[in-house]
Amino acid sequence: MAEHMIKAYEDELARLSGLLARMGGLAEAQLADAIDAIVRRDVALADRIIETDIQIDQLDREIEALAVRLLALRQPMGPDLRQIVSASRIGTDLERIGDLAKNLAKRVPILSQATPMRAVRGLERMGRQVLGQLKDVLDALSARDADAARIVWQRDEEIDDMNNSLFRELLTYMMEDPRTITVSTHLLFISKNLERVGDHCTNIAETIHYLSTGSTFEGDRPKAVGAYDTSDATGDPGEG
């Protein structure tokens, strides 16, 4: 009987990881689709993203419920406790990433009516970079790799710089031609939202570190002077 209970407990913990992986995959797909929808001015895809967001919310509730159930019934200690608390925290971050992706998608109909802007290319690139952060942090989560999580945490700096650079670029467009103010403002919000997704990735990285070591990252994120790694915004013919 005791063995059976332990088995059931382990199954529930595995189910928690499974739900989290599924939710991560969904958040990744939503973000990737949102970037595609913006670049391709694809309103139908944007509508699908807005509909799919419900699934992420559902998974978040499921994870929360399971975590609470495990806490109440199993009274976990040590690593198990950390795993359950982390799952619930990461679930919240992923849910927010889903919301941000939905917010990106909501701007597509307006953008698709406006004149194409060159800054969209920069946004796409930034989007890929954020997507890379999200993938790396989720990979670090499934591998319980605190070192990989630390790399994600450190790289957030590049995304902040990207956001600043796009801000300047869009400001220039608005000053040159006031007719671009509406569309530029939307692009500014998109850039800001992507930057927020990056922040949630660093939150997840922090949680992974806590999960595997029981401690938090020490000190502030390093602010390197003019040092960037450009290698992870990659691969796609539309950018670079």
Add this chain to the structure above:
Amino acid sequence: MVQIKQIAVILAGAWGIIGLFLGLGLISSSVAFALGLTLGLAVTAAVRLGIDARPAPLAETIQLADRDQLQSALGEAVLSRLPDPVLVLDALGRVLRASPAAIALLGDNPTERPLAAFLRAPILLDAIDAVSNGADLQVIELTLRVPVERHLEVRLVRISDPGARRSPLLILFHDMTAVKRAERMRADFVANASHELKTPLTVLSGFIETLEGPARDDEKARARFLAIMREQAGRMARLVNDLLSLSRIELNEHLAPRDLVDLGAIVRDVADGLAMVATLNKTSIQLRLPDACSPVYGDRDELVQAIQNLIDNAIKYGRPGRPIDVIVTDAPNMGGQQRQSLTVRDYGDGIAREHIPRLTERFYRVDAVRSRERGGTGLGLAIVKHIINRHRGQLSIESIVGEGSQFTIILPAAPEAAQQMEEPGTTSPDPPIAGRPTKMLGVV
């Protein structure tokens, strides 16, 4: 020989019985003769078999055992040699077997772990659920966007009995990246090329019109215009070259190179090739190379092009009179992986911080006028980045305004086992380093 004695005894017995039946009048003599003859022939055949080969029943069992072994060996061989990734999942979604191609695709051996830890795409997880709960074969298209975009066609097949609630699965991947890329590349190429070619083309046709009309007889203006036209035509040619090499690199970007190359030797060749250009710009290239570089996996032509673009940039944007440093060293290991780094350092004006993350963007120019003056196409660093991506390396850019810039490429070194296998002098069909001509392509 034992068998022959046994057969002889059986034969004698059988003929005895036939004789007895004949004597009792139970069968006619012709039937008895036929029976005897058949028996005799069968026995002859049996005896021949008994002498030629091993006894029949024993041979049968050995063959069966062989067949089992053969089948599993065959399965193994197919799984390990298939160019396409193959995974076998158990009923709970854990990976039972992964082919080497699948391990390469996932970047790690997923055996004994849930597939969802590696591939989280909702479309794939939903398909796995559907098929393992009884749906028929499913084919889905899976897009992996980072680190390098890949398009995969995935087939999911149920393996076992339809009675079970959930069943194991066979998952077959087929890489469609090349096809998809080619489709998109065409569209992109047209868009980029037409946009960037428009300006020099406008200049050219403007001058042609002027030369046909107002300046028809103006000797001086003609000479000046022709010089400008030559420059614009040159710019168009450089642009077309760069666009072509960019699309060529992108086509292969999802396939990491497998040749072994010596980074130091390549750097030396490139530096020799650019020594003249450096002298013309009143600078020089200072090499700092280790005595022996550990080989890296690389495509020689592409690395030549990347290094050439970096050094050429340093010559263009460095400070005249200050040399350019090119340094090759071992980089700190990452995840147990040995790495080589190459740094190109100039002492020019440097690049403002906000430009740095966007330098490798296509047609992104810090100073468009200055870039054009120096024959830049806006594609040089984009080409470098795509080459380094293909090599699964890293490109990092550091710069301080007023003090200069430093571009560093980090490439994974080949494992030592591989280095020994392909030591020069063995019968490798394609000698990795020596004796291949240096191709000069696309200047920034």
